[in-house]
Amino acid sequence: MDKYYELDNESIITYIKEKMDFFEVDAKLESREIGDGNLNLVFRVSDPGSGKSIIAKQALPYVRASGGDWPLDIGRGEIEKRILDIEYDLTGGEVPKVYFYDAVMCCMVMEDLSDYIIMRYGLLKYEKYPQFPEQISDFIVKSLLLTSDVVMEHKQKKAYVKDFINPELCEITEQLVYTEPFNVGARNRLEDAIVDFHKENIVADQELALEVAKLKFDFMNNAQALLHGDLHTGSIFVNKESTKVIDPEFAFYGPIAYDLACVFANLIMNYISAFYSLSDEVVREDYCGYLRQTITDTVDLTKKKFYNQWDGVVTDEMAQVPGFKEYYIEDIFVNAAGIVGCEMVRRTVGFAHVVDLDNIEDDQKRYAAKTNNLLLAKEYIKYRASIVCGQDYIEQLDKIIK
């Protein structure tokens, strides 16, 4: 087993038995490929006898949706393993425990979260997760503030910057989030009905493009903290009691605002999805009310924790100057609002959509959801300087989603 090959539901069982003694020797293991991402195979291997299970995640050497045309360096799994270990330690276990990583097979074996659900699918079933704002804000603030120059010894931080430089996956974000959705063609995917709307309202808006360009260069140059890099609701496992973040393969040193924005934007798109999908008014009011509160709480708790934790962890001498904390934290939230808008645009007209919007069955409602999503996104990008707390997001939302 000294050469990479793509695992399948049969070979994974042999592989796991050979590699670890997690299961009983005579256990009858079962495997199911449960991945729906673009970059990896993901298997759940379980022993129905004991009820024990693990997750094995193998990096693919190409983007799955491209059919093999878009090659990728499979070494990224090594970064992911190190990131998970770091985040596990920093956050006290808000990511899965990694059992081992195999550099030849580019395969990571980790804790199964079988009593969790991918948050995006939970929200699409109108589930509520009352602990989520508290827990995701905890993850965000600990994983980011503690890996920034505010706290880390600067030479050690630079060693991390170097180790986690991630050119290929950053390029995906640079193109798919910050470039292609604001232009025509490339890998954009638009349903016919919104092609003209996109051209007139997004592509033709040169002021918008300028703001996106500023955010793009900030993404490329601002090595502020060790980001997760892809923190949408598809990278978050939840249940009623707990939240676990997965899939940090896009991790690199970038602007703190980026992780916040992915969370905020995907909650907002789920709100838009629920608003247009739920026809029963009572049900809709209840669930949309829950989401509004979740958005507000997530934004505000995140900010509150940045402020509250700062004084206890800051080490840089100049970062302790009066006013710097406010400057640093408020700047994060301004940029986050801009990136929220970029994420919302790209999930509507770019290469990788969200099912939250694509799955709205009624054509008119789906059209309304997508076009209003684009209009709201523009507000967040252009007027980000005044969108710095939960209520600010909701006010913009209420102007357009009604």
Next chain:
Amino acid sequence: MDKYYELDNESIITYIKEKMDFFEVDAKLESREIGDGNLNLVFRVSDPGSGKSIIAKQALPYVRASGGDWPLDIGRGEIEKRILDIEYDLTGGEVPKVYFYDAVMCCMVMEDLSDYIIMRYGLLKYEKYPQFPEQISDFIVKSLLLTSDVVMEHKQKKAYVKDFINPELCEITEQLVYTEPFNVGARNRLEDAIVDFHKENIVADQELALEVAKLKFDFMNNAQALLHGDLHTGSIFVNKESTKVIDPEFAFYGPIAYDLACVFANLIMNYISAFYSLSDEVVREDYCGYLRQTITDTVDLTKKKFYNQWDGVVTDEMAQVPGFKEYYIEDIFVNAAGIVGCEMVRRTVGFAHVVDLDNIEDDQKRYAAKTNNLLLAKEYIKYRASIVCGQDYIEQLDKIIK
């Protein structure tokens, strides 16, 4: 010769004869240690017979002025060699040609610039260098714009960021430029007469400290272009016709403004030095007039060339959006003014002074030069948003240096 040892004027001759056939076999070589920096031994090895000569620069494993207490990684010479090669190519030879680098001895052998003088010493002799603004602006714009994300393929740029991460020498700048001079103690060196002035006007000014903190974090996080990192007039060789930049061992990916600021600040301090040193009014007016023009031209030509060269070299799609060029370039100049101020403060009260100010013999004049230098520096830092062209620098200068 497979082990590092410190070279001296004798061993360097044996070493050079063994390593290269630049000189005739029977040449009677002479060597002189000409380094005055803190981090390296520098030898000029010459053959009086043929008139040929080379420069050998060996990295020391400690900071010379510290007497050995401040250890340094000697591998930095390898970076310097790669940087010189890159800058040689990008600028068409505005740095010395490197003949070879020896990784064991941490010794680089390069073109001798015997018909050049270190600019700082030339200016202290009231020499004029009419080509300097044209040539240094050319070096700055080519070496920086062409290594930024505006121009470079982004994955290649990230490979450079990784290769040139420079934790130890960046730490020197973070401490000696952005931290210690705005506090008391540490490695600061102040003459007695200005100890109180420094406390009252610099250390006690918390608004100033906040602006410096912002600039410090920009220095640490903003991986914009491949900086020289130490571009003061002691790192520049000049004569009447030509300019060559040396000593890029502080090179790393940082904010473009930093390189500009080192040049501008050191010209300004030379102006202050000349203003207070020259007692003959006619001579002073002539030379200070020359320096004012040099400052103005250097700032304005640099900006003009950023603008003029942009359209011909830009490759990033979003960087071509109308308005982005102006945003990007003006932001560089705003930050440059702030860093000019930091450099002026640290060269007056920090660990590494400039002789331009220290060598003013008359106590009262030296005191006036240093305290006014500090006051001017504060203006540049606090009001940098409105200091964006040559004339803006001169206007502030004229308010205080009179």
